[in-house]
Amino acid sequence: MKKILLIAALFTISFATLAQTYTSRAKNPKEILNDQYATGMFKSADGTIFDIENENVQAYFNILDWLEGRVAGLQVFVSRSGIRVPVIRGSVATIFVDEIRMDASFLTTLSVNDIAMIKVIKGPFAGAVGNGGGGTIAIYTIKADDEEEEED
Numbered sequence: 516m517k518k519i520l521l522i523a524a525l526f527t528i529s530f531a532t533l534a535q536t537y538t539s540r541a542k543n544p545k546e547i548l549n550d551q552y553a554t555g556m557f558k559s560a561d562g563t564i565f566d567i568e569n570e571n572v573q574a575y576f577n578i579l580d581w582l583e584g585r586v587a588g589l590q591v592f593v594s595r596s597g598i599r600v601p602v603i604r605g606s607v608a609t610i611f612v613d614e615i616r617m618d619a620s621f622l623t624t625l626s627v628n629d630i631a632m633i634k635v636i637k638g639p640f641a642g643a644v645g646n647g648g649g650g651t652i653a654i655y656t657i658k659a660d661d662e663e664e665e666e667d
Contacts, residue, residue, distance in 0.1 A: 552632050552655040557614055560651075562636035568657070572627045578654065579622060586635050588650075598623065603637055606649025613656055622654075631657040 542550070545564040563586060567578075575581040579599045583591045588604045598620045601608040610617050612625065632655040640651040 548632050549634065552658075553634065553653070554614065556640070557611070557634065557653055560634075560636050560640055561638075562634045562651075562653075565633040565635075567627070567630045567633060572630070575627050577622055578625070578627050578630055578633065579619075579652075581627065582633065582635070582652070586637075588637060589635070601652055603635075603650030608650040608652050609640070611651065611653045614653065625654070625656075629656045631655050 545566060548566055549558060549564055565582075565585070570581075572578065572581050577599050579591045579601055582601070583589060586603075589608075590602045592600050592602055594600055599622065600619050601610065610619055610622065612621065634653040634655075636651040636653070638650065
């Protein structure tokens with residue numbers, strides 16, 4: 516009798532675990548993209564995610580020009596030297612490319628065709644120097660494995 520109760524209890528526990536696995540919320544494509552590219556603090560930070568590989572960005576030379584108008588509170592100003600500077604809610608945004616801090620001038624050399632995902636974090640971000648009070652723009656380039664898959 517004890518064996519039957521033990522088997523029934525184990526069956527119930529394993530069935531409940533299996534049911535919970537299948538009923539868990541499915542991730543949307545942007546969450547999958549965030550899991551694929553972002554790591555550490557960048558993955559957990561809330562932000563607006565753009566899947567650039569599935570957008571028509573080829574007409575733009577600088578990704579900031581494409582972003583302007585798509586992110587509430589984002590403005591792009593042009594400095595005297597011609598560098599586009601992103602400003603979110605009145606403060607200069609911190610720019611990261613593949614989670615490495617970059618100057619806004621770097622974006623003039625980065626082809627929009629090499630970008631896979633952009634994550635815009637409007638609030639303070641602990642990963643940025645000075646807490647990123649002006650917000651953060653994290654740009655992720657296409658990984659080599661992804662380029663090989665596209666060629667096949």
